[in-house]
Amino acid sequence: MGNHFAKTFSSSLGKKLIMSLTGLFMCLFLVVHLTGNLQLFKDDGGQAFNAYTYFMTHFWAVKIISYILYASIIVHAIYALVLTLNNKKARTVGYAVYAGEKSSPWASRNMGILGTVLLIFIVVHMSNFWAQYHWGGLPYTRYETELQNPENVTITELPVSTTEIMHSEYIDVQNGNQVLIAKDLYKVVYLSFKQWWYVTLYVIAMLAMSFHLVHGFKSGFQTLGLDHKRYLPIIKLLSVWLFGVLIPIGFALMPLYIFFFK
Amino acid sequence: MSGNMNLTLKVWRQKNAGDKGGFVTYKAEQISPDMSFLEMLDVVNEGLVKKGEDPIYFDHDCREGICGMCSLYINGRAHGPKRAITTCQLHMRSFKDGETITIEPWRAAAFPVIKDLAVDRSSFDRIQQAGGYVSVNTGGVPDANTIPIPKVIADEAFNSATCIQCGACVAACKNASAMLFVSAKISQLALLPQGQAERYQRVQAMVAQMDAEGFGNCTNTGACEVECPKEISLTNIARMNRDYFTSKFLKEE
Numbered sequence: 001m002g003n004h005f006a007k008t009f010s011s012s013l014g015k016k017l018i019m020s021l022t023g024l025f026m027c028l029f030l031v032v033h034l035t036g037n038l039q040l041f042k043d044d045g046g047q048a049f050n051a052y053t054y055f056m057t058h059f060w061a062v063k064i065i066s067y068i069l070y071a072s073i074i075v076h077a078i079y080a081l082v083l084t085l086n087n088k089k090a091r092t093v094g095y096a097v098y099a100g101e102k103s104s105p106w107a108s109r110n111m112g113i114l115g116t117v118l119l120i121f122i123v124v125h126m127s128n129f130w131a132q133y134h135w136g137g138l139p140y141t142r143y144e145t146e147l148q149n150p151e152n153v154t155i156t157e158l159p160v161s162t163t164e165i166m167h168s169e170y171i172d173v174q175n176g177n178q179v180l181i182a183k184d185l186y187k188v189v190y191l192s193f194k195q196w197w198y199v200t201l202y203v204i205a206m207l208a209m210s211f212h213l214v215h216g217f218k219s220g221f222q223t224l225g226l227d228h229k230r231y232l233p234i235i236k237l238l239s240v241w242l243f244g245v246l247i248p249i250g251f252a253l254m255p256l257y258i259f260f261f262k
Numbered sequence: 263m264s265g266n267m268n269l270t271l272k273v274w275r276q277k278n279a280g281d282k283g284g285f286v287t288y289k290a291e292q293i294s295p296d297m298s299f300l301e302m303l304d305v306v307n308e309g310l311v312k313k314g315e316d317p318i319y320f321d322h323d324c325r326e327g328i329c330g331m332c333s334l335y336i337n338g339r340a341h342g343p344k345r346a347i348t349t350c351q352l353h354m355r356s357f358k359d360g361e362t363i364t365i366e367p368w369r370a371a372a373f374p375v376i377k378d379l380a381v382d383r384s385s386f387d388r389i390q391q392a393g394g395y396v397s398v399n400t401g402g403v404p405d406a407n408t409i410p411i412p413k414v415i416a417d418e419a420f421n422s423a424t425c426i427q428c429g430a431c432v433a434a435c436k437n438a439s440a441m442l443f444v445s446a447k448i449s450q451l452a453l454l455p456q457g458q459a460e461r462y463q464r465v466q467a468m469v470a471q472m473d474a475e476g477f478g479n480c481t482n483t484g485a486c487e488v489e490c491p492k493e494i495s496l497t498n499i500a501r502m503n504r505d506y507f508t509s510k511f512l513k514e515e
Contacts, residue, residue, distance in 0.1 A: 008510045012479045013469055015505060054441075083479045086435035090371050090478030096272075096285065097364045099338030100436060109436055111481060164495030179418035219482040227497055 012086075018079050020223035022072040023216050027243060029069055034250045041257060045155045046186025047143040053133065053185045054167055077119055084112050107211040108219070114212040121205035128192055133185050140165045141184040145179040157184070193258035203257040206248040213243035267293045267354060270362040271306065273318055279374050279382075285364075288318075295355035299342060300325060300332060316417035319378035327351040327491065330426030333433070333512035334379055334462050335366040340430035340489040348428060348491045369431035372475045385475040386427050386443060392471035393464035394447045396456050409455050424492040431486035431494070437478030442486035444472045444477070444495045445502035452505055469506055 008014045036056065039049040056062050107114065120190050132138060137160070142153040158165060158181070168181045192198050218239040219225065226235075269290040276283030290306050297305070298321050307317035323331035332349040336342035342352040357363060365379060373381040411419075423446075431442035446467050446501045451457030457464070480499060 011469060011505045012439075012473050012477075014510075016479060016503075054356045083481075087439075087478035087481075089440035090476055091369050092371050093365055093369055093505065095338065095369055097335075097336060097338035097366070102339055102343075103434055103485035103488035104436075108481065108483035145279075152447065215482070222496065223480075223503060224499055225500045225502075225507065227500040 002100065015079055015083055016223045018075060019083070020220040022076040024183045024220040025072050026069070026076065027213065027217055027220070030243070030247055034247055037254060038250075039236070040189065040254050044153065046141070046184060046190070047141070047145075047153065047155070047180060047182075048187075049186045050141065050143075050182040050184060051169075051180060054182055057133065067171060073119075073122060077115070080112060080115055082186065100193075105215065107215040111212060111215060117205060118206040121208070124201065124207075129185065129188060132188055133183060136188075138183045138185065138188060140167075140181055141187070143180040143182070144175075145174070145180075147171070147176045147178055150178075158188075190258055193255040193262075196259070199255040199259045203252050206252040209251075210244050210248040213247070214239055217243045265295060266293060267357065267358070267359040267361075269293060269302075269354075269357065272362060272364045273379070274319070274366045275378050276367075276375050278377055283375065283382075293354050294321060295353065295354060297354045298325065298350055299334070299336070299352040299354065300350050319376075319380050325350040328426065330428035333368050333428060333430070334383065335368060335433055337364055340368070340434040341428075341491055345488070346491055346493050348426075348430075351491075368429050370429075370432045370438035370477065372438070372477050373429060373432065381429070383427070383429050385477075386429065386440070388475065389440070389468055389471045390427075390445055393460065393467035394451070396451060397460060398456075406418060415453055419450050419453035422446045422453065422494065423497055425450075425490075425494050426492060428491060430489050430491060432477065435478065435480070435486045436485065436487035437449045437481055438475040438482060439480040440472050440475070441480040441499050441502065442490065442494055442496070444468055445498035447504050448505065449498045452501065461505065462513050465502060465505040466509050469502070 009018060036052055037049075039052055042048050056066075139160045140158040142154075142156040142158060144156070146152040154177075164183065165218070167183065168179070170179055172179050193202075216236050221232075222234050265288070267290075270291050271288045273286045273288060274283060275286045288306055288310075290302055293302050293305065300320070303318060303320060310317045321331050321333055323329045325332075327350060329346045330348070332341075334341065334349045336349070336352070341347060341349045343356055344352055351394050367373075367375050367379045368381045368383075369379075372385040392486055401488060427443065427447040429443070432440050435442075448468055451464065452461050453473050482499075484496055487494065
């Protein structure tokens with residue numbers, strides 16, 4: 001039984017299946033990630049974003065999915081490397097003249113390079129935000145929303161030196177406030193996106209992601225054998241317009257918006 | 263005669279499988295634009311033979327585009343610059359007078375060079391032998407049309423069956439993957455009623471042989487489909503994947 005699956009997944013098609021499933025899972029994640037992070041555009045001093053961050057890092061179901069996501073990133077990268085090395089071995093003597101552009105799109109021939117750019121980006125991105133949030137000793141911020149008049153929010157940055165602050169959400173009955181004390185990841189994001197080189201890196205990475213996904217999304221379905229002519233046009237449409245245009249632009253707008261307009 | 267072309271050829275010459283090989287430059291003079299590419303090479307070879315040199319070795323047979331024997335990677339493309347034809351159907355009018363043409367053999371570890379431009383494609387035969395057939399028990403000859411097959415299915419199976427095993431898909435693929443060929447051979451039988459009995463063993467056996475031969479892994483670039491002289495479509499690969507995953511995860515075969 002175990003042997004059967006080990007054999008299946010070490011075959012060429014089995015490895016492709018893993019690339020496809022992990023890749024498509026990451027595509028799905030991007031939709032959620034973009035939607036959630038649209039809260040960065042909210043002009044509320046990061047209240048919604050920080051509350052959302054706490055939820056995404058502490059709710060058990062989301063945690064399980066995030067572990068699957070980390071595994072997907074690692075497995076996708078490792079299998080890509082294994083497959084690429086296999087493919088190099090399949091052609092030991094290359095062509096002197098190779099007119100690849102005549103028969104296939106550029107992105108499809110450069111998934112490895114695009115993927116490497118994305119992997120570097122993910123490492124930088126996660127060490128700056130994800131690792132900072134978990135172990136970086138971030139400052140806390142208190143958001144006091146008046147119950148009578150929710151338009152009025154008082155934002156207080158709590159000093160870093162204060163020990164033993166905990167994330168808390170409660171109703172302050174005496175002052176008639178709803179209080180949120182949360183780790184201020186918004187501030188970290190804000191400060192990062194005020195640096196021109198960081199914004200540049202993000203925009204370049206999103207360009208790479210666009211090309212990677214224009215090929216990758218529809219390629220994932222082709223590998224799964226899902227190419228019925230009834231829905232293939234929809235997959236191709238999503239590949240280009242959702243994953244190639246809308247999502248990368250949405251992500252790229254976050255650093256650009258903060259850099260230029262905040 | 264006016265209208266004839268003078269060309270410079272950069273041809274891969276390699277004595278045998280063990281030889282390192284390298285490019286040799288030849289002049290092809292007074293070439294008629296109506297010659298096929300192989301006839302142009304014949305003219306060059308005649309000149310070489312007259313000079314007492316070893317002629318350029320290349321594969322060919324029917325010279326009418328149906329046998330799959332001719333190959334050649336011409337100016338960076340399998341079977342040259344035109345779509346949906348083999349090298350024997352490529353005419354010199356597709357080139358310009360004075361042009362330099364680079365001619366290389368198919369490049370794949372599973373297609374070792376025999377000599378010059380000819381490669382050993384017996385790995386394809388071994389994949390076929392692993393399962394690309396239908397076992398028919400002897401008995402009476404069935405009447406025609408006893409097995410109904412819808413027209414669209416018959417057409418699709420026929421399209422897959424037009425594969426001539428030339429190997430252009432492998433040559434054109436940046437990964438030297440044979441999946442277009444293997445999937446066409448699997449599809450032509452998987453689509454028809456006669457192929458059902460062995461359908462799921464077949465796909466497993468042929469994919470296993472393909473892997474054992476050392477072909478690369480498909481990354482869905484689509485170059486094979488573009489360069490295939492018989493226009494075998496990528497949907498064959500999707501069908502092979504479906505059958506393979508079905509056989510591995512859903513069937514007890």
